[in-house]
Amino acid sequence: MRVLHVITGLAAGGAETQLRHILRHSATESEVVTLTNAGVVAEALRADGIGVTDLGMRGNRDLAALPRLAGLIRRGRYDVVHTHLYRAMLYGRLAARLAGTRTVVATEHSLAATTIEGRAQDRPGVRGLYLAAERLGRVTVAVSDHVAARLAEWGVAPARIRVIPNGVDLPTFAFDAQARDRVRARLGLAPESFVLGTIGRLAETKRVDVAIRALAALPRAVLVVAGDGPLRTELAELADRIGVRGRVVFTGEVADVPGLLSAVDVLLSPSTEETFGLAVVEALAAGLPVVYASCPALDDLPSSAAPLARRADCTPEAFTAELGALPRAPGRVVPEAARHYDVAGTAAALDALYAELAGSR
Incomplete structure (x- = not known):
């Protein structure tokens, strides 16, 4: 056909x-x-x-x-x-x-x-x-x-x-230790850094500003902002104003999303208007913990299908609190939610x- x-x-x-x-x-x-x-x-x-x-x-x-x-x-x-x-x-x-x-x-x-x-x-x-x-x-x-x-x-x-x-193409998004080292080196991230990530178009509904503001309460963390869009300059200026610009890496469009997910430690998805939540499910396929504001893909599944995914109100304070409440997992574990999709x-x-x-x- x-x-x-x-x-x-x-x-x-x-x-x-x-x-x-x-x-x-x-x-x-x-x-x-x-x-x-x-x-x-x-x-x-x-x-x-x-x-x-x-x-x-x-x-x-x-x-x-x-x-x-x-x-x-x-x-x-x-x-x-x-x-x-x-x-x-x-x-x-x-x-x-x-x-x-x-x-x-x-x-x-x-x-x-x-x-x-x-x-x-x-x-x-x-x-x-x-x-x-x-x-x-x-x-x-x-x-x-x-x-x-x-x-x-x-x-x-x-x-x-x-x-x-x-x-989600599960083999493509499986954690890759070599990709982690390669991407961190390319982005200037130390191997021991605690790295948060966001993925998506830099537009109003993605609310990347929430992730940048949350960074202010996490002095040892770095934030990688993957994507491009009309708010890039505004978001960089926000990072300057609140004193975290040196800990925010803007990558622009990223072709190697699986490599990026191997390089970060937690995905943040403060987007308030998701139709599925693909970035969240891709992060779960990489074995990552996730804090998210909206993800219809997880709404229809029991919470046990994604134990390292935490829903938060779309505020910096809520995201910071949920980051602190994330359970510690031994290594990267792909949850049932990712296999479901x-x-x-x-x-x-x-x-x-x-x-x-x-x-x-």
């Missing part, structure tokens, strides 16, 4: 990395089109042997991209078009229909409590465009029960929603969905 995945961009990010891991386990013949920004994940996909085409969109209203995408789909004679993220859903679903591809699937990665892919949900036209495009597809895959509930609240028919959780199962579930929809077309 030939499947074309259409995604908004391929810079470092949760949805982008998730797509790569799924394709490494999928039994389909897959290719990827990125509407823009063929970044580090595009390079990784190509290294995996996956064909990647950069459509080169110049912005959200670059309508000339639509016939280019439709022509690409038509020439490829794909059995399924699978779209990811808001802009790709709008353009990809319409282009697939124009090209005559009837089996069109979307995965909703980013419909959070107040935003969708960084856009405020109450911006004029956001929901209307979303629902109009949704009717051009067959099924929307929700990455968690939380997202499925939000889709239904938005007006997507429950019969058109399937829940297939995100997954093995990406091989995610890929198999998507392959089965494609076959079902193509067979019932």
Whole structure:
């Protein structure tokens, strides 16, 4: 079965990395089109042997991209078009229909409590465009029960929603002592340092400021901030103002997330609007303790499935308190929660969905 995945961009990010891991386990013949920004994940996909085409969109209203995408789909004679993220859903679903591809699937990665892919949900036209495009597809895959509930609240028919959780490539994220030494050396971190880490786009909802402020109460700790985004300068200025700038390392986009997770001692995830909590589950797969504010992936599991994961209110004081309450574990232990979300199962579930929809077309 030939499947074309259409995604908004391929810079470092949760949805982008998730797509790569799924394709490494999928039994389909897959290719990827990125509407823009063929970044580090595009390079990784190509290294995996996956064909990647950069459509080169110049912005959200670059309508000339639509016939280019439709022509690409038509020439490829794909059995399924699978779209990811808001802009790709709008353009990809319409282009697939124009090209005559009837089996069109979307995965909703980013419909959070107040935003969708960084856009405020109450911006004029956001929901209307979303629902109009949704009717051009067959099924929307929700990455968690939380997202499925939000889709239904938005007006997507429950019969058109399937829940297939995100997954983690467990061998890829297994702790690697050599990677720990290599990454620490590259970042200028001493082998004996107690290192906290955050991973994600430097945007308002990720609340990296909470992690930086918590550092002020942890004089022997270092914080690695992995990711880039519009708040990078503001966060660096905050670290300066509160006197911790010398203990904060801003890495920018990180291609080697497994290596980074091997290098840190605890992951902090103060993000308040998560649709799954992929960084948290990846950290658990690396055997790390985690303090988090929101993680739908763990909400549906018993606390015993992730004994080293602690939920905290999104305040520096709460994060500091939960860090102090973390139990000490002998070495790195991968909890049941991480094994529950093995990406091989995610890929198999998507392959089965494609076959079902193509067979019932």
